[in-house]
Amino acid sequence: MKSKTRITVLNHILALNLDVNIWSARKKLTPYDFGETQLPPEELASLGSKRVCNPEDLRIFGTLKSRAFNMLDRHGVRFLGGWAIPEKVAEEITNELVAIQKEFFAAKEEFLSRYDQAVQDWIRLHPGWEKLIGSSTVSAEYVRSRIGFKWQFFKLAAPDKNSVKKGLKEEVNNLGFTLFDEIAKAATDTWNRCYAGKVKVSHKALSPLRSIHDKLNGLSFVDPRVLPITDLLQTAFEKIPSRGFIRNENLLMLQGVVSLLREPALLVENAQQILDGSSAEDLLENLVAAPQQPIAEDIPENPKQQTTAQAATQQIDSHGLW
Known part of the structure; x- marks a missing residue:
């Protein structure tokens, strides 16, 4: 059986x-x-x-x-x-x-x-x-x-019959790309309010990134690529001096992180690289060294729509989460 x-x-x-x-x-x-x-x-x-x-x-x-x-x-x-x-x-x-x-x-x-x-x-x-x-x-x-x-x-429980379970399973499968899209929206708001065009920022600019980190950390069980992203953010936080304005390479690093968070498919790709053995340190160095890429401004409001995050999520194994 x-x-x-x-x-x-x-x-x-x-x-x-x-x-x-x-x-x-x-x-x-x-x-x-x-x-x-x-x-x-x-x-x-x-x-x-x-x-x-x-x-x-x-x-x-x-x-x-x-x-x-x-x-x-x-x-x-x-x-x-x-x-x-x-x-x-x-x-x-x-x-x-x-x-x-x-x-x-x-x-x-x-x-x-x-x-x-x-x-x-x-x-x-x-x-x-x-x-x-x-x-x-x-x-x-x-x-x-x-x-x-x-x-x-x-408290939800999946029904015993697979035919009845199908709809709920699809909703659970969607949680990962819904989360990445929500993070992208929050990161876009953070970029516009705190980082766009700035040559220096105060430590207040870290607050929305810490909120994103906390959300991802609390929901790390919905997708195997979430935890590497929280590690990436935590590594970035640890590189920031505890006092003074954030500028130069540290600001470029944070701008690169926010830009990455704004692109769900790219975010999933980098998270998978960490799962495959790359270090958060290496990825942060690449973010500082890489030229800034154009960022898509429009993120679908409806999580049911096919998004780049969904397409990426559907191509990767669930690692037993669903």
């Missing part, structure tokens, strides 16, 4: 779903809103929506949602509509989510306490349109039901 294939990556992750609901403060426009005005037929044009409250009053909720998403992106990788989170950092992530949730709920109660006044203020800001806005207001309790912040962790 053949042994059952195990998707071993699932042993190390929890799937996390974050559910953040924010009231849109919008209601659909209807022909009634325009009285006797002649409107085009629906097959020609459709009406939009009207705001019944100042969107500035709701900005805090979007800000907190973005903070939660950014935090999860730093620790995990997008997976099954949510995130794959290393199980060992689940408690840390929960604590951070709880802190954001407390701010979210405090902002919710503060907004609801002045909701009626906020609607009246919005009406006063738009004289002549009182009826249009007033006819679409909703109660504070309705708004309360439309603002929420919650999350769920799941």
